[in-house]
Amino acid sequence: xxxxxxxxxxxxxxxxxxxxxxxxxxxxxxxxxxxTGPEAQAAPAAGHQHPVEGFDEVYRxxxxxxxxxxxxxxxxxxxxxxxxxxxxxxQNADGSWISVVNHYQTYGTPRAxxxxxxxxxxxxxxxxIG
Numbered sequence: 841x842x843x844x845x846x847x848x849x850x851x852x853x854x855x856x857x858x859x860x861x862x863x864x865x866x867x868x869x870x871x872x873x874x875x876t877g878p879e880a881q882a883a884p885a886a887g888h889q890h891p892v893e894g895f896d897e898v899y900r901x902x903x904x905x906x907x908x909x910x911x912x913x914x915x916x917x918x919x920x921x922x923x924x925x926x927x928x929x930x931q932n933a934d935g936s937w938i939s940v941v942n943h944y945q946t947y948g949t950p951r952a953x954x955x956x957x958x959x960x961x962x963x964x965x966x967x968x969i970g
Contacts, residue, residue, distance in 0.1 A: 895951045902961075904954040918950045925966040927957055940969065 894907035902923055909919040920927040920939070928940045929950060936946035941957040957966070 895954075899955050900958050902958045904951070904958060906950040906954055920950050920954050922954060922957060922961070922966045925968060927954060927966060928969050929953055941966075 894905070896905045897903075903921075905919075905921040907919055908917055910917065911919075918929060918931070920929045929937055930939070931937055932946060936948065937950055937953040938944075938946055939953050939957050941960045945956065947953040947956055
Protein backbone atom coordinates (compact mmCIF):
# COMPACT_ATOMS: atom_id res chain seq x y z
CA UNK A 841 0.00 0.00 0.00
CA UNK A 842 1.52 3.35 -1.02
CA UNK A 843 2.21 5.81 1.73
CA UNK A 844 0.13 8.98 1.39
CA UNK A 845 1.11 10.66 4.61
CA UNK A 846 -2.49 10.44 5.92
CA UNK A 847 -3.10 8.12 8.81
CA UNK A 848 -6.34 6.33 9.48
CA UNK A 849 -6.93 8.53 12.53
CA UNK A 850 -6.64 11.75 10.47
CA UNK A 851 -8.95 10.39 7.80
CA UNK A 852 -11.52 9.49 10.43
CA UNK A 853 -11.33 12.95 11.99
CA UNK A 854 -11.68 14.55 8.58
CA UNK A 855 -14.74 12.44 7.75
CA UNK A 856 -16.23 13.17 11.16
CA UNK A 857 -15.81 16.93 10.69
CA UNK A 858 -17.30 16.76 7.20
CA UNK A 859 -20.25 14.77 8.51
CA UNK A 860 -20.74 17.23 11.37
CA UNK A 861 -20.67 20.14 8.92
CA UNK A 862 -23.31 18.50 6.73
CA UNK A 863 -25.50 17.74 9.76
CA UNK A 864 -25.16 21.31 11.06
CA UNK A 865 -26.02 22.78 7.66
CA UNK A 866 -29.07 20.52 7.43
CA UNK A 867 -30.33 21.54 10.86
CA UNK A 868 -29.77 25.23 10.07
CA UNK A 869 -31.60 24.84 6.78
CA UNK A 870 -34.56 23.17 8.45
CA UNK A 871 -34.71 25.96 11.02
CA UNK A 872 -34.86 28.58 8.26
CA UNK A 873 -37.44 26.68 6.22
CA UNK A 874 -39.60 26.04 9.27
CA UNK A 875 -39.49 29.65 10.45
CA THR A 876 -42.75 31.47 9.94
CA GLY A 877 -44.22 34.44 11.68
CA PRO A 878 -46.97 34.02 14.25
CA GLU A 879 -49.58 35.28 11.80
CA ALA A 880 -48.24 33.47 8.73
CA GLN A 881 -50.45 31.09 6.83
CA ALA A 882 -49.28 28.31 4.59
CA ALA A 883 -49.49 28.96 0.88
CA PRO A 884 -52.53 27.32 -0.65
CA ALA A 885 -52.31 24.19 -2.74
CA ALA A 886 -53.11 24.22 -6.43
CA GLY A 887 -56.81 24.68 -7.02
CA HIS A 888 -57.18 26.96 -3.98
CA GLN A 889 -60.35 29.02 -4.15
CA HIS A 890 -59.76 32.72 -4.58
CA PRO A 891 -61.12 34.87 -1.75
CA VAL A 892 -64.24 36.79 -2.75
CA GLU A 893 -65.04 38.63 0.49
CA GLY A 894 -63.38 41.92 1.24
CA PHE A 895 -62.13 42.87 4.69
CA ASP A 896 -61.85 46.05 6.75
CA GLU A 897 -60.36 45.78 10.23
CA VAL A 898 -57.92 47.31 12.66
CA TYR A 899 -54.96 45.01 13.17
CA ARG A 900 -52.33 45.93 15.75
CA UNK A 901 -53.40 49.55 15.60
CA UNK A 902 -53.30 49.77 11.79
CA UNK A 903 -56.34 49.82 9.53
CA UNK A 904 -56.12 47.13 6.87
CA UNK A 905 -58.58 46.84 4.02
CA UNK A 906 -58.88 44.57 1.04
CA UNK A 907 -61.40 44.14 -1.73
CA UNK A 908 -61.67 42.52 -5.13
CA UNK A 909 -60.76 45.01 -7.83
CA UNK A 910 -61.13 44.78 -11.58
CA UNK A 911 -58.51 47.49 -12.10
CA UNK A 912 -55.80 45.27 -10.56
CA UNK A 913 -56.70 42.12 -12.48
CA UNK A 914 -53.05 41.47 -13.43
CA UNK A 915 -52.21 41.39 -9.69
CA UNK A 916 -54.85 38.85 -8.73
CA UNK A 917 -57.68 41.35 -8.84
CA UNK A 918 -57.33 42.74 -5.30
CA UNK A 919 -56.67 46.14 -3.77
CA UNK A 920 -55.04 45.95 -0.34
CA UNK A 921 -54.62 49.08 1.81
CA UNK A 922 -52.76 49.78 5.05
CA UNK A 923 -53.85 53.03 6.70
CA UNK A 924 -55.25 54.15 3.32
CA UNK A 925 -52.00 53.53 1.42
CA UNK A 926 -52.00 50.82 -1.23
CA UNK A 927 -49.91 47.76 -0.50
CA UNK A 928 -48.68 46.43 -3.82
CA UNK A 929 -49.87 42.83 -3.64
CA UNK A 930 -49.61 40.15 -6.28
CA GLN A 931 -51.06 36.68 -6.59
CA ASN A 932 -48.71 33.89 -7.66
CA ALA A 933 -49.68 31.17 -10.12
CA ASP A 934 -50.23 28.70 -7.24
CA GLY A 935 -52.78 31.01 -5.60
CA SER A 936 -50.46 32.32 -2.87
CA TRP A 937 -49.90 36.05 -2.30
CA ILE A 938 -46.77 38.21 -2.01
CA SER A 939 -46.20 41.92 -1.42
CA VAL A 940 -43.44 44.47 -1.84
CA VAL A 941 -42.95 44.53 1.93
CA ASN A 942 -41.74 40.92 1.93
CA HIS A 943 -41.78 39.19 -1.45
CA TYR A 944 -39.91 36.12 -0.17
CA GLN A 945 -42.78 34.91 2.04
CA THR A 946 -46.08 33.76 0.58
CA TYR A 947 -49.49 33.98 2.24
CA GLY A 948 -52.77 32.19 1.68
CA THR A 949 -55.07 35.22 1.51
CA PRO A 950 -54.86 38.98 0.98
CA ARG A 951 -55.90 39.44 4.64
CA ALA A 952 -52.99 37.29 5.87
CA UNK A 953 -50.71 39.25 3.53
CA UNK A 954 -51.89 42.60 4.95
CA UNK A 955 -51.47 41.39 8.54
CA UNK A 956 -47.95 40.15 7.82
CA UNK A 957 -47.07 43.48 6.18
CA UNK A 958 -48.22 45.31 9.33
CA UNK A 959 -45.91 43.10 11.40
CA UNK A 960 -43.00 43.60 8.99
CA UNK A 961 -43.47 47.39 8.88
CA UNK A 962 -43.06 47.55 12.68
CA UNK A 963 -44.94 50.87 12.85
CA UNK A 964 -43.31 52.45 9.78
CA UNK A 965 -45.54 54.13 7.24
CA UNK A 966 -46.22 52.39 3.93
CA UNK A 967 -44.90 54.65 1.19
CA UNK A 968 -46.51 54.75 -2.27
CA ILE A 969 -44.64 53.10 -5.11
CA GLY A 970 -43.87 55.76 -7.66
